[in-house]
Amino acid sequence: MNGDLIVQRPEGLYCPAGDFYIDPWRPVARAVITHAHGDHARMGNGHYLASQKSEGVLRSRLGADIQLQTLAYGETIDHHGVRLSLHPAGHVLGSAQVRLEHGGQVWVASGDYFVSGAEDHNTTCEPFEPVRCHCFITESTFGLPIYRWQPQREVFDDIDRWWQRNADAGRASLLMGYSFGKAQRILAGVDPAIGPIVTHGAVDPLNEAYRAAGVALPATHRVTDLDKAALSRALVIAPPSVQGSAWARRFGDASDAFASGWMQLRGARRRRAVDRGFVLSDHADWPGLQRAIRETGAERVIVTHGYEAIMVRWLQEQGLQAEAFETEYDDERADVEKPAGGDETPEPPSTAAAPQGGSGNLGAARRFPESNE
CATH class of the missing domain: 3.60.15.10 (Ribonuclease Z/Hydroxyacylglutathione hydrolase-like)
Structure with missing residues (x-):
């Protein structure tokens, strides 16, 4: 209009x-x-x-x-x-x-x-x-x-039980979800006393940004930090793109799962071909x-x-x-x-020239504030 x-x-x-x-x-x-x-x-x-x-x-x-x-x-x-x-x-x-x-x-x-x-x-x-x-x-x-989402504490308790069962059986628990947002929400909700937590390289810089903003997250490790015994009890948090990759095969006979609101649909879970689907959006x-x-x-x-x-x-x-x-x-x-495989690490910044036109920065003085750089 x-x-x-x-x-x-x-x-x-x-x-x-x-x-x-x-x-x-x-x-x-x-x-x-x-x-x-x-x-x-x-x-x-x-x-x-x-x-x-x-x-x-x-x-x-x-x-x-x-x-x-x-x-x-x-x-x-x-x-x-x-x-x-x-x-x-x-x-x-x-x-x-x-x-x-x-x-x-x-x-x-x-x-x-x-x-x-x-x-x-x-x-x-x-x-x-x-x-x-x-x-x-x-x-x-x-x-x-x-x-209709169930209370998230119930979802995190379900994740903890799955992780604990796998750890008791000597299997790593590979939980896939968004590198930004979902990964940090999982970290903040699970019980780190169950075992070590491993994060993919695409997740690490975002964890640091959350910590810098004052969000409390448990300690995490890179896969190379832990020995085989520790990895067999670990919760591994990674983007969906690792499914079927050489990186994921490092964990051997791991149990895998996917965290997403789409896991409420059985068809989505079947297409993902994972052991578990946790409904977390x-x-x-x-x-x-x-x-x-x-x-x-x-x-x-x-x-x-x-x-x-x-x-x-x-x-x-x-x-x-x-x-x-x-x-x-x-x-x-x-x-x-999206198909499995590959790496979700962010691409390097674009070097293309910024678009021209308009009145430049969005305002001056107490319009849009000056850059905080």
């Missing part, structure tokens, strides 16, 4: 009044980033704005020399008359919702967020904060009634999506990546104005569907 604070463009979600993009999937001059997963934070943008909490992981994944400016949660700035602030999304370290206010309208682009019907929160980051708005842009990764489940939308008070809801059509229909049945945006975000689904 004319006057919308956020519209679709080929490069991504665009704020015309402020002349910036939110999580663009093609290089742009100015990008507001909700979180550091690779489908939301991409290389090649001229200038980045993100939460203070996300700085370590963004620089770890995109390069230390990116032009990055940060905001504390709740801090408000003004750019071309658009008031912008970032608010916790509960998804991963530093994840944020983007609140925009202009012309008497308030819009919130939530990025990815975690709210569950079990009323848990992700202990490795600030919990989701409902933000009142006129229009709410929501993900729908798990936007089907079948997706960093995204909202169906009741969580409903609760998050309701608590915004929004009369208009725009649905992105996931089960958009089903979510739009449900919202319209509730009397809300609802539609969908087509986006190129697909992090957790892609992580399950």
